[in-house]
Amino acid sequence: MSELLYFAEHRLQEVALAFLDIAYILRIIWLFKFKAAKDLQAQTGPPGATPGKGVIYSWANIAMPWAMESARNKFGFYLQFVVFHLGVATSIALSFIIPYAPGLLKNILPVIAMQVIIGAALLVGCYRIYRRVSQPFLRAISTPDDYFSLILLNVWFAVAILAAPNRPEQGEAALLIYFLMTAFFLFYVPFSKIIHYLYYPFTNYYFGKTMGYRGVYPLKRSQKPNPIVHA
Numbered sequence: 024m025s026e027l028l029y030f031a032e033h034r035l036q037e038v039a040l041a042f043l044d045i046a047y048i049l050r051i052i053w054l055f056k057f058k059a060a061k062d063l064q065a066q067t068g069p070p071g072a073t074p075g076k077g078v079i080y081s082w083a084n085i086a087m088p089w090a091m092e093s094a095r096n097k098f099g100f101y102l103q104f105v106v107f108h109l110g111v112a113t114s115i116a117l118s119f120i121i122p123y124a125p126g127l128l129k130n131i132l133p134v135i136a137m138q139v140i141i142g143a144a145l146l147v148g149c150y151r152i153y154r155r156v157s158q159p160f161l162r163a164i165s166t167p168d169d170y171f172s173l174i175l176l177n178v179w180f181a182v183a184i185l186a187a188p189n190r191p192e193q194g195e196a197a198l199l200i201y202f203l204m205t206a207f208f209l210f211y212v213p214f215s216k217i218i219h220y221l222y223y224p225f226t227n228y229y230f231g232k233t234m235g236y237r238g239v240y241p242l243k244r245s246q247k248p249n250p251i252v253h254a
Contacts, residue, residue, distance in 0.1 A: 024195070025191075025195060027195075027199065028191060028195045028198055028199050031202035031203055032121060032198075033122055035202065035203075035206045036118065036122070036202065036205065036206055036209075038206075039205075039206040039210055040209060042209065042210055043209045043212065046213035047213070050221060051225075054222070059229045059232075062233060062236050062237070064237070066236055066237070067238050069238050072238040072241075073235055073236075074231075074232040074235040074236045075235065076240070076241055077232055077233070077235015077236065077240035077241070078227075078231035078232050078235060080231060080234075080235070080240045080241040081227040081228070081230050081231025081232075081234065082224065082227050082231065085223075088101045103147045103150070103151075106140075106143045106147050107144050107147045108144075109140055109143075110140055110141045110143060110144020110145065110148075110180060111144065111176070113140045113141050113144075113183075114141055114144075114205075115205075117137060117141075117183055117186070117187060117201075118201075118205045121189050125189055128188065128189045134187050134188050134189075137187050138184045141183050141184050142180075142184055145180040145184070148176055148177040148180060149177060151173055152170070152173050152174065152177070155173070168215055168216055169216065172217055175204070178204070179205070179208065182197055182200050182201045182204060183201055185197035185201075186198045
């Protein structure tokens with residue numbers, strides 16, 4: 024391993040992660056400066072409905088496609104969401120496995136599994152770019168950051184597939200590009216739309232708390248037959 028690759032795998036990643044942590048902490052401190060509004064209406068939930076249950080349901084909602092109308096009606100888009108984010112998670116995990124647990128990649132099966140997941144995410148990412156370019160309403164709401172982030176993620180996926188076997192003796196180019204791009208993402212994320220995931224637990228906490236207080240969350244399916252359908 025060359026000194027440049029060692030630097031990219033270790034020191035550069037450590038500095039980038041420290042920067043990301045500081046940016047996250049500052050954003051969370053800023054977020055807590057805004058006080059959540061209180062419900063002015065009386066608690067209307069049925070017996071057993073509580074704000075706490077609403078929060079848990081709101082946090083878990085992302086893993087319950089049957090509870091989301093958009094996912095029920097277009098389940099394919101939900102699957103794309105899952106595959107794409109699994110690819111992101113796998114690519115991130117790879118950036119820790121290669122420098123700190125390379126023994127996991129000595130077996131070909133984990134390598135192939137990671138390449139398949141990341142490859143599937145790459146296909147979804149390419150389709151997402153196509154949709155943004157081809158559909159007028161998506162073009163209208165898309166920003167340069169949307170295109171830049173998607174294109175960069177797709178390139179990162181492609182390089183991660185090549186870097187997954189972790190064979191520097193066969194050439195360091197893929198590994199070096201992969202770790203340089205990973206470090207770039209760590210510096211770039213706090214200033215891009217990608218950081219939306221940081222707000223997920225906070226926004227869903229407040230939303231779930233309110234919906235639990237009002238008795239909307241957790242959602243319950245009505246057992247009464249539809250009079251129009253059964254007429």
